Amino acid sequence: MSQLVVKGLMEGVGGEVRELVLALYDVFASAFKELYDLVKSFDEDLSRGVVDVDEYYREAEAVVRKIHLDAYYVVSRLNEALGRHPEFRVLPNAAFLDALYILPGLLAGVLFRTACGFEGLRRGVVVLLGYSYLGLAGGRPLDAVVFLLASIALARARDDITAELLRKIGVDLEGIVNFACGAVELAKFLEDRGIGSIPE
Amino acid sequence: MGGNEYLVDTNVVLDVVRLILAAKPLNEAVVKGLKDTEAMRQAVASVIGGINRINRRWIASFLFLSYNCRHGVCFVVDFARRIELPRVFTKLLLGGVLPVGRGPLLDEVVGLAERWLSMMGSSLGVGVLSLGYGDFEVAREVVKAYGSCGARSRERVLDNAIDILLVATALNRGYGFVTTDRRLVCGLDNKIVTGVGQVRGGDVPWGSDLVCPADARLGVGGGVLSAKIYLIHERCNLQCSERERWC
Numbered sequence: 001m002s003q004l005v006v007k008g009l010m011e012g013v014g015g016e017v018r019e020l021v022l023a024l025y026d027v028f029a030s031a032f033k034e035l036y037d038l039v040k041s042f043d044e045d046l047s048r049g050v051v052d053v054d055e056y057y058r059e060a061e062a063v064v065r066k067i068h069l070d071a072y073y074v075v076s077r078l079n080e081a082l083g084r085h086p087e088f089r090v091l092p093n094a095a096f097l098d099a100l101y102i103l104p105g106l107l108a109g110v111l112f113r114t115a116c117g118f119e120g121l122r123r124g125v126v127v128l129l130g131y132s133y134l135g136l137a138g139g140r141p142l143d144a145v146v147f148l149l150a151s152i153a154l155a156r157a158r159d160d161i162t163a164e165l166l167r168k169i170g171v172d173l174e175g176i177v178n179f180a181c182g183a184v185e186l187a188k189f190l191e192d193r194g195i196g197s198i199p200e
Numbered sequence: 201m202g203g204n205e206y207l208v209d210t211n212v213v214l215d216v217v218r219l220i221l222a223a224k225p226l227n228e229a230v231v232k233g234l235k236d237t238e239a240m241r242q243a244v245a246s247v248i249g250g251i252n253r254i255n256r257r258w259i260a261s262f263l264f265l266s267y268n269c270r271h272g273v274c275f276v277v278d279f280a281r282r283i284e285l286p287r288v289f290t291k292l293l294l295g296g297v298l299p300v301g302r303g304p305l306l307d308e309v310v311g312l313a314e315r316w317l318s319m320m321g322s323s324l325g326v327g328v329l330s331l332g333y334g335d336f337e338v339a340r341e342v343v344k345a346y347g348s349c350g351a352r353s354r355e356r357v358l359d360n361a362i363d364i365l366l367v368a369t370a371l372n373r374g375y376g377f378v379t380t381d382r383r384l385v386c387g388l389d390n391k392i393v394t395g396v397g398q399v400r401g402g403d404v405p406w407g408s409d410l411v412c413p414a415d416a417r418l419g420v421g422g423g424v425l426s427a428k429i430y431l432i433h434e435r436c437n438l439q440c441s442e443r444e445r446w447c
Contacts, residue, residue, distance in 0.1 A: 015230075109226075113224075138262075176266050183219070186319055187217045195297055196297075198217060198218050
Protein backbone atom coordinates (compact mmCIF):
# COMPACT_ATOMS: atom_id res chain seq x y z
CA MET A 1 0.00 0.00 0.00
CA SER A 2 2.62 2.52 1.04
CA GLN A 3 4.67 1.39 -1.97
CA LEU A 4 1.76 2.31 -4.22
CA VAL A 5 1.72 5.79 -2.70
CA VAL A 6 5.40 6.30 -3.53
CA LYS A 7 4.91 4.76 -6.97
CA GLY A 8 2.13 7.28 -7.58
CA LEU A 9 4.61 10.11 -7.10
CA MET A 10 6.67 8.98 -10.05
CA GLU A 11 4.28 9.44 -12.92
CA GLY A 12 6.38 10.20 -15.97
CA VAL A 13 9.63 8.94 -14.42
CA GLY A 14 11.44 6.29 -16.48
CA GLY A 15 10.59 2.67 -15.65
CA GLU A 16 14.02 1.48 -14.55
CA VAL A 17 14.59 4.42 -12.23
CA ARG A 18 11.08 4.04 -10.86
CA GLU A 19 11.86 0.44 -9.97
CA LEU A 20 15.08 1.37 -8.24
CA VAL A 21 13.48 4.23 -6.34
CA LEU A 22 10.91 1.77 -5.06
CA ALA A 23 13.52 -0.87 -4.26
CA LEU A 24 15.48 1.65 -2.20
CA TYR A 25 12.32 2.89 -0.52
CA ASP A 26 11.67 -0.71 0.55
CA VAL A 27 15.18 -1.10 1.89
CA PHE A 28 15.06 2.05 3.97
CA ALA A 29 11.48 1.52 5.05
CA SER A 30 12.50 -1.86 6.41
CA ALA A 31 15.25 -0.14 8.38
CA PHE A 32 12.91 2.59 9.63
CA LYS A 33 10.28 0.05 10.62
CA GLU A 34 7.38 2.45 11.06
CA LEU A 35 7.89 4.35 7.81
CA TYR A 36 5.45 2.13 5.91
CA ASP A 37 2.71 2.80 8.43
CA LEU A 38 3.48 6.49 8.59
CA VAL A 39 3.20 6.90 4.81
CA LYS A 40 0.07 4.80 4.66
CA SER A 41 -1.78 6.69 7.39
CA PHE A 42 -0.61 10.05 6.05
CA ASP A 43 -2.02 9.18 2.64
CA GLU A 44 -5.30 8.00 4.18
CA ASP A 45 -5.61 11.16 6.26
CA LEU A 46 -4.96 13.22 3.14
CA SER A 47 -7.80 11.42 1.39
CA ARG A 48 -10.07 12.24 4.29
CA GLY A 49 -8.79 15.81 4.27
CA VAL A 50 -7.70 15.73 7.92
CA VAL A 51 -3.96 15.98 8.45
CA ASP A 52 -2.38 17.21 11.65
CA VAL A 53 1.03 18.33 10.44
CA ASP A 54 2.48 18.78 13.93
CA GLU A 55 1.47 15.26 14.81
CA TYR A 56 2.99 13.81 11.64
CA TYR A 57 6.20 15.73 12.21
CA ARG A 58 6.40 14.28 15.73
CA GLU A 59 5.78 10.83 14.32
CA ALA A 60 8.47 11.34 11.69
CA GLU A 61 10.87 12.26 14.50
CA ALA A 62 9.87 9.12 16.36
CA VAL A 63 10.41 6.97 13.26
CA VAL A 64 13.86 8.42 12.77
CA ARG A 65 14.76 7.92 16.44
CA LYS A 66 14.03 4.23 16.06
CA ILE A 67 16.31 3.80 13.08
CA HIS A 68 17.83 0.38 12.89
CA LEU A 69 21.46 1.24 13.43
CA ASP A 70 22.86 -1.93 11.94
CA ALA A 71 24.39 -0.77 8.69
CA TYR A 72 25.13 -4.34 7.62
CA TYR A 73 21.48 -5.21 7.95
CA VAL A 74 20.58 -2.30 5.69
CA VAL A 75 23.30 -3.24 3.23
CA SER A 76 22.19 -6.87 3.08
CA ARG A 77 18.63 -5.71 2.37
CA LEU A 78 20.04 -3.41 -0.27
CA ASN A 79 21.92 -6.23 -1.96
CA GLU A 80 18.84 -8.39 -1.80
CA ALA A 81 16.71 -5.70 -3.41
CA LEU A 82 19.29 -4.90 -6.06
CA GLY A 83 19.67 -8.59 -6.81
CA ARG A 84 16.30 -8.30 -8.50
CA HIS A 85 17.77 -5.63 -10.81
CA PRO A 86 20.70 -7.10 -12.78
CA GLU A 87 21.59 -3.69 -14.19
CA PHE A 88 22.41 -2.50 -10.69
CA ARG A 89 24.56 -5.47 -9.74
CA VAL A 90 27.69 -3.40 -9.59
CA LEU A 91 27.68 -3.09 -5.84
CA PRO A 92 30.04 -5.92 -4.93
CA ASN A 93 32.84 -3.77 -6.32
CA ALA A 94 31.88 -0.80 -4.18
CA ALA A 95 32.39 -0.39 -0.48
CA PHE A 96 29.23 -1.48 1.28
CA LEU A 97 28.63 1.71 3.20
CA ASP A 98 29.37 3.83 0.16
CA ALA A 99 26.44 2.28 -1.65
CA LEU A 100 24.12 3.63 1.01
CA TYR A 101 24.82 7.19 0.00
CA ILE A 102 25.85 6.74 -3.62
CA LEU A 103 22.62 5.12 -4.78
CA PRO A 104 20.20 7.55 -3.12
CA GLY A 105 22.46 10.42 -4.24
CA LEU A 106 22.45 9.13 -7.81
CA LEU A 107 18.69 8.69 -7.79
CA ALA A 108 18.22 12.19 -6.41
CA GLY A 109 20.25 13.51 -9.35
CA VAL A 110 18.18 11.53 -11.85
CA LEU A 111 14.91 12.59 -10.20
CA PHE A 112 15.96 16.26 -10.29
CA ARG A 113 16.81 15.98 -13.97
CA THR A 114 13.48 14.33 -14.72
CA ALA A 115 11.49 16.71 -12.52
CA CYS A 116 12.89 19.81 -14.14
CA GLY A 117 11.59 18.62 -17.49
CA PHE A 118 8.08 18.78 -16.07
CA GLU A 119 5.90 21.80 -15.48
CA GLY A 120 3.74 22.80 -12.54
CA LEU A 121 2.70 20.36 -9.88
CA ARG A 122 4.60 17.32 -11.18
CA ARG A 123 7.84 19.27 -11.10
CA GLY A 124 7.40 19.98 -7.40
CA VAL A 125 6.29 16.44 -6.57
CA VAL A 126 9.33 14.82 -8.18
CA VAL A 127 11.81 17.44 -6.89
CA LEU A 128 10.55 16.78 -3.35
CA LEU A 129 10.95 13.04 -3.88
CA GLY A 130 14.48 13.74 -5.12
CA TYR A 131 15.22 15.73 -1.98
CA SER A 132 13.91 12.84 0.09
CA TYR A 133 16.60 10.63 -1.44
CA LEU A 134 19.20 13.37 -1.16
CA GLY A 135 18.37 13.69 2.54
CA LEU A 136 18.94 9.97 2.95
CA ALA A 137 22.21 10.18 1.05
CA GLY A 138 23.31 13.14 3.15
CA GLY A 139 22.51 11.52 6.49
CA ARG A 140 19.42 13.62 7.23
CA PRO A 141 16.75 10.95 7.65
CA LEU A 142 14.21 13.24 9.36
CA ASP A 143 14.35 15.67 6.47
CA ALA A 144 14.10 12.72 4.08
CA VAL A 145 10.86 11.58 5.69
CA VAL A 146 9.45 15.12 5.74
CA PHE A 147 10.29 15.63 2.06
CA LEU A 148 8.56 12.34 1.23
CA LEU A 149 5.39 13.36 3.10
CA ALA A 150 5.53 16.80 1.49
CA SER A 151 5.77 15.18 -1.93
CA ILE A 152 2.75 12.99 -1.22
CA ALA A 153 0.75 16.01 -0.04
CA LEU A 154 1.67 17.99 -3.14
CA ALA A 155 0.71 15.10 -5.43
CA ARG A 156 -2.75 15.40 -3.86
CA ALA A 157 -2.72 19.15 -4.52
CA ARG A 158 -2.49 19.96 -0.82
CA ASP A 159 0.06 22.78 -1.22
CA ASP A 160 -0.87 24.08 2.23
CA ILE A 161 0.23 20.87 3.95
CA THR A 162 3.35 20.69 1.81
CA ALA A 163 4.26 24.24 2.82
CA GLU A 164 3.61 23.55 6.50
CA LEU A 165 5.73 20.39 6.47
CA LEU A 166 8.60 22.10 4.67
CA ARG A 167 8.51 24.99 7.13
CA LYS A 168 9.30 22.46 9.87
CA ILE A 169 12.66 21.79 8.29
CA GLY A 170 13.35 25.37 7.32
CA VAL A 171 12.79 25.30 3.56
CA ASP A 172 10.08 26.37 1.14
CA LEU A 173 8.83 24.65 -2.00
CA GLU A 174 9.62 27.44 -4.43
CA GLY A 175 13.13 27.85 -3.06
CA ILE A 176 14.13 24.23 -3.31
CA VAL A 177 12.47 23.64 -6.68
CA ASN A 178 14.28 26.68 -8.07
CA PHE A 179 17.54 25.53 -6.57
CA ALA A 180 17.33 21.95 -7.89
CA CYS A 181 16.25 23.09 -11.34
CA GLY A 182 18.89 25.83 -11.32
CA ALA A 183 21.52 23.18 -10.67
CA VAL A 184 20.17 21.10 -13.55
CA GLU A 185 20.26 24.16 -15.82
CA LEU A 186 23.88 24.89 -14.90
CA ALA A 187 24.87 21.28 -15.52
CA LYS A 188 23.14 21.32 -18.91
CA PHE A 189 24.99 24.48 -19.88
CA LEU A 190 28.22 22.54 -19.39
CA GLU A 191 26.93 19.38 -21.05
CA ASP A 192 25.94 21.35 -24.13
CA ARG A 193 29.62 22.23 -24.41
CA GLY A 194 30.75 18.64 -24.03
CA ILE A 195 31.63 18.84 -20.35
CA GLY A 196 30.50 15.80 -18.39
CA SER A 197 32.45 16.33 -15.19
CA ILE A 198 34.27 19.10 -13.33
CA PRO A 199 37.79 18.42 -12.09
CA GLU A 200 38.34 18.71 -8.34
CA MET B 201 26.77 44.01 8.17
CA GLY B 202 25.69 40.46 7.47
CA GLY B 203 23.10 38.42 9.31
CA ASN B 204 22.45 35.21 7.43
CA GLU B 205 24.56 36.01 4.42
CA TYR B 206 27.10 33.50 3.18
CA LEU B 207 30.29 33.89 1.27
CA VAL B 208 30.60 30.67 -0.70
CA ASP B 209 33.82 29.16 -1.96
CA THR B 210 33.29 28.53 -5.71
CA ASN B 211 34.08 24.84 -5.24
CA VAL B 212 30.93 24.43 -3.14
CA VAL B 213 28.83 25.66 -6.06
CA LEU B 214 30.75 23.40 -8.42
CA ASP B 215 29.93 20.44 -6.11
CA VAL B 216 26.24 21.09 -6.67
CA VAL B 217 26.72 20.83 -10.43
CA ARG B 218 29.05 17.83 -10.12
CA LEU B 219 26.21 15.85 -8.52
CA ILE B 220 23.83 16.58 -11.38
CA LEU B 221 26.50 15.84 -13.98
CA ALA B 222 27.19 12.50 -12.33
CA ALA B 223 23.58 11.46 -12.82
CA LYS B 224 23.71 12.06 -16.56
CA PRO B 225 24.69 8.56 -17.78
CA LEU B 226 21.91 6.84 -15.86
CA ASN B 227 19.45 9.57 -16.78
CA GLU B 228 20.31 9.16 -20.47
CA ALA B 229 19.96 5.41 -20.29
CA VAL B 230 16.53 5.87 -18.75
CA VAL B 231 15.43 8.53 -21.23
CA LYS B 232 16.43 6.27 -24.12
CA GLY B 233 14.45 3.50 -22.43
CA LEU B 234 17.44 1.20 -22.61
CA LYS B 235 16.60 -2.40 -22.06
CA ASP B 236 20.25 -3.26 -22.44
CA THR B 237 21.24 -4.42 -18.99
CA GLU B 238 24.94 -3.98 -19.72
CA ALA B 239 24.48 -0.33 -20.74
CA MET B 240 22.53 0.39 -17.57
CA ARG B 241 25.13 -1.42 -15.52
CA GLN B 242 27.85 0.72 -17.05
CA ALA B 243 25.88 3.89 -16.36
CA VAL B 244 25.55 2.96 -12.70
CA ALA B 245 29.13 1.72 -12.47
CA SER B 246 30.41 5.12 -13.61
CA VAL B 247 28.99 6.81 -10.53
CA ILE B 248 29.97 4.04 -8.15
CA GLY B 249 33.56 3.47 -9.12
CA GLY B 250 34.19 5.47 -12.28
CA ILE B 251 35.28 9.02 -13.01
CA ASN B 252 31.90 10.37 -12.02
CA ARG B 253 31.98 8.68 -8.64
CA ILE B 254 29.48 10.44 -6.43
CA ASN B 255 31.14 12.09 -3.49
CA ARG B 256 29.49 12.59 -0.11
CA ARG B 257 30.82 16.15 -0.06
CA TRP B 258 28.85 16.97 -3.23
CA ILE B 259 25.69 15.80 -1.51
CA ALA B 260 26.45 17.86 1.59
CA SER B 261 27.21 20.94 -0.53
CA PHE B 262 23.94 20.50 -2.45
CA LEU B 263 21.94 20.24 0.75
CA PHE B 264 23.73 23.13 2.45
CA LEU B 265 23.18 25.56 -0.40
CA SER B 266 19.58 24.36 -0.99
CA TYR B 267 18.73 25.14 2.61
CA ASN B 268 20.66 28.35 2.99
CA CYS B 269 20.95 30.16 -0.34
CA ARG B 270 17.48 31.61 -0.58
CA HIS B 271 16.45 35.16 -1.31
CA GLY B 272 19.86 36.21 -2.59
CA VAL B 273 21.91 35.70 0.55
CA CYS B 274 24.79 33.72 -0.96
CA PHE B 275 27.73 35.13 -2.85
CA VAL B 276 30.91 34.10 -4.54
CA VAL B 277 33.60 36.73 -4.88
CA ASP B 278 34.53 38.40 -8.15
CA PHE B 279 37.77 36.41 -8.17
CA ALA B 280 35.62 33.48 -9.30
CA ARG B 281 35.04 35.28 -12.59
CA ARG B 282 38.65 36.27 -13.14
CA ILE B 283 40.58 33.38 -11.61
CA GLU B 284 38.75 30.33 -10.30
CA LEU B 285 36.33 29.54 -13.10
CA PRO B 286 38.84 30.38 -15.86
CA ARG B 287 41.17 27.92 -14.13
CA VAL B 288 38.50 25.21 -14.25
CA PHE B 289 37.60 25.93 -17.88
CA THR B 290 41.27 26.03 -18.89
CA LYS B 291 41.75 22.61 -17.33
CA LEU B 292 38.84 21.34 -19.38
CA LEU B 293 40.24 22.93 -22.55
CA LEU B 294 43.63 21.38 -21.94
CA GLY B 295 42.04 18.03 -21.18
CA GLY B 296 40.51 18.13 -24.65
CA VAL B 297 36.94 18.23 -23.39
CA LEU B 298 36.12 21.70 -24.65
CA PRO B 299 36.55 22.54 -28.32
CA VAL B 300 39.12 25.30 -28.84
CA GLY B 301 37.72 28.15 -30.91
CA ARG B 302 39.64 30.48 -33.21
CA GLY B 303 39.43 33.61 -31.10
CA PRO B 304 41.79 34.68 -28.32
CA LEU B 305 41.94 31.86 -25.80
CA LEU B 306 41.64 34.09 -22.76
CA ASP B 307 38.49 35.72 -24.13
CA GLU B 308 36.98 32.31 -24.74
CA VAL B 309 37.69 31.08 -21.23
CA VAL B 310 36.65 34.30 -19.52
CA GLY B 311 33.53 34.44 -21.70
CA LEU B 312 32.52 30.97 -20.56
CA ALA B 313 33.15 31.93 -16.94
CA GLU B 314 31.08 35.10 -17.35
CA ARG B 315 28.12 33.27 -18.85
CA TRP B 316 28.28 30.53 -16.25
CA LEU B 317 28.42 33.04 -13.41
CA SER B 318 25.52 35.00 -14.75
CA MET B 319 23.50 31.77 -15.00
CA MET B 320 24.54 30.90 -11.47
CA GLY B 321 22.98 34.15 -10.29
CA SER B 322 19.71 33.60 -12.11
CA SER B 323 19.47 29.84 -11.51
CA LEU B 324 20.76 29.35 -7.99
CA GLY B 325 20.40 32.88 -6.65
CA VAL B 326 24.12 33.01 -5.86
CA GLY B 327 25.38 36.52 -6.51
CA VAL B 328 28.85 37.88 -7.22
CA LEU B 329 30.40 40.08 -4.56
CA SER B 330 32.94 42.74 -5.48
CA LEU B 331 35.79 42.92 -3.03
CA GLY B 332 36.79 46.26 -1.66
CA TYR B 333 39.75 47.87 0.07
CA GLY B 334 38.14 47.19 3.46
CA ASP B 335 38.30 43.46 2.76
CA PHE B 336 41.89 43.80 1.69
CA GLU B 337 42.82 45.72 4.86
CA VAL B 338 41.40 42.92 6.99
CA ALA B 339 43.34 40.39 4.91
CA ARG B 340 46.51 42.32 5.71
CA GLU B 341 45.68 42.04 9.39
CA VAL B 342 45.41 38.27 8.99
CA VAL B 343 48.81 38.20 7.31
CA LYS B 344 50.24 40.38 10.12
CA ALA B 345 48.83 38.03 12.73
CA TYR B 346 50.67 35.19 11.06
CA GLY B 347 53.81 37.28 10.72
CA SER B 348 54.05 37.21 14.49
CA CYS B 349 54.12 33.40 14.38
CA GLY B 350 57.30 33.37 12.29
CA ALA B 351 58.41 33.87 8.72
CA ARG B 352 57.35 30.38 7.65
CA SER B 353 53.76 30.97 8.79
CA ARG B 354 53.54 34.28 6.98
CA GLU B 355 54.85 32.62 3.86
CA ARG B 356 52.25 29.86 4.07
CA VAL B 357 49.49 32.43 4.47
CA LEU B 358 50.73 34.35 1.44
CA ASP B 359 50.86 31.11 -0.55
CA ASN B 360 47.11 30.99 -0.02
CA ALA B 361 46.53 34.67 -0.55
CA ILE B 362 43.20 34.44 -2.33
CA ASP B 363 41.75 32.03 0.20
CA ILE B 364 42.91 34.33 2.99
CA LEU B 365 41.18 37.19 1.22
CA LEU B 366 37.96 35.16 1.29
CA VAL B 367 38.19 34.56 5.03
CA ALA B 368 39.03 38.23 5.56
CA THR B 369 36.02 39.29 3.48
CA ALA B 370 33.73 37.06 5.55
CA LEU B 371 35.22 38.61 8.72
CA ASN B 372 34.93 42.13 7.40
CA ARG B 373 31.29 41.72 6.44
CA GLY B 374 30.15 39.29 9.13
CA TYR B 375 29.12 36.72 6.52
CA GLY B 376 29.25 32.97 7.06
CA PHE B 377 32.09 31.44 5.05
CA VAL B 378 31.29 28.14 3.32
CA THR B 379 34.27 26.22 2.05
CA THR B 380 35.46 22.74 1.11
CA ASP B 381 39.05 23.64 1.92
CA ARG B 382 40.05 21.78 5.05
CA ARG B 383 43.65 22.84 4.52
CA LEU B 384 42.66 26.47 4.86
CA VAL B 385 40.47 25.99 7.92
CA CYS B 386 43.05 23.83 9.68
CA GLY B 387 45.80 26.20 8.63
CA LEU B 388 44.08 29.05 10.45
CA ASP B 389 43.06 26.86 13.40
CA ASN B 390 44.09 28.13 16.83
CA LYS B 391 44.84 31.60 15.56
CA ILE B 392 41.94 32.95 13.49
CA VAL B 393 39.63 29.93 13.37
CA THR B 394 38.46 28.20 16.55
CA GLY B 395 36.25 25.26 17.40
CA VAL B 396 37.19 23.03 14.46
CA GLY B 397 36.20 19.40 14.93
CA GLN B 398 33.33 19.84 17.37
CA VAL B 399 30.80 18.19 15.08
CA ARG B 400 28.82 15.22 16.36
CA GLY B 401 28.28 12.03 14.35
CA GLY B 402 25.24 11.76 12.10
CA ASP B 403 21.96 10.05 12.89
CA VAL B 404 22.62 7.13 10.62
CA PRO B 405 25.67 4.93 10.12
CA TRP B 406 26.33 6.09 6.58
CA GLY B 407 25.65 9.73 7.13
CA SER B 408 27.91 11.41 9.63
CA ASP B 409 27.53 15.14 9.29
CA LEU B 410 29.82 16.57 6.65
CA VAL B 411 29.30 20.20 7.58
CA CYS B 412 31.72 21.21 10.26
CA PRO B 413 30.96 24.54 11.90
CA ALA B 414 33.72 26.71 13.39
CA ASP B 415 34.20 30.37 14.27
CA ALA B 416 36.59 32.97 12.95
CA ARG B 417 37.69 35.92 15.06
CA LEU B 418 40.17 38.67 14.48
CA GLY B 419 41.02 41.70 16.56
CA VAL B 420 41.25 44.81 14.37
CA GLY B 421 41.77 48.36 15.65
CA GLY B 422 40.48 47.72 19.15
CA GLY B 423 37.41 45.83 17.93
CA VAL B 424 36.78 42.21 17.15
CA LEU B 425 35.52 40.90 13.81
CA SER B 426 33.80 37.55 13.79
CA ALA B 427 32.30 35.15 11.26
CA LYS B 428 30.91 31.62 11.17
CA ILE B 429 32.87 29.08 9.16
CA TYR B 430 31.22 26.06 7.55
CA LEU B 431 33.67 23.47 6.33
CA ILE B 432 32.09 20.90 4.03
CA HIS B 433 34.42 17.94 3.94
CA GLU B 434 34.39 14.17 4.23
CA ARG B 435 36.81 14.33 7.14
CA CYS B 436 35.78 17.64 8.62
CA ASN B 437 35.06 16.21 12.05
CA LEU B 438 38.65 15.19 12.65
CA GLN B 439 40.81 17.37 14.81
CA CYS B 440 43.35 19.45 12.91
CA SER B 441 46.84 18.13 13.46
CA GLU B 442 49.79 20.28 14.50
CA ARG B 443 51.30 19.76 11.05
CA GLU B 444 48.21 21.18 9.37
CA ARG B 445 48.29 24.38 11.40
CA TRP B 446 50.17 27.30 9.94
CA CYS B 447 50.92 28.92 13.24
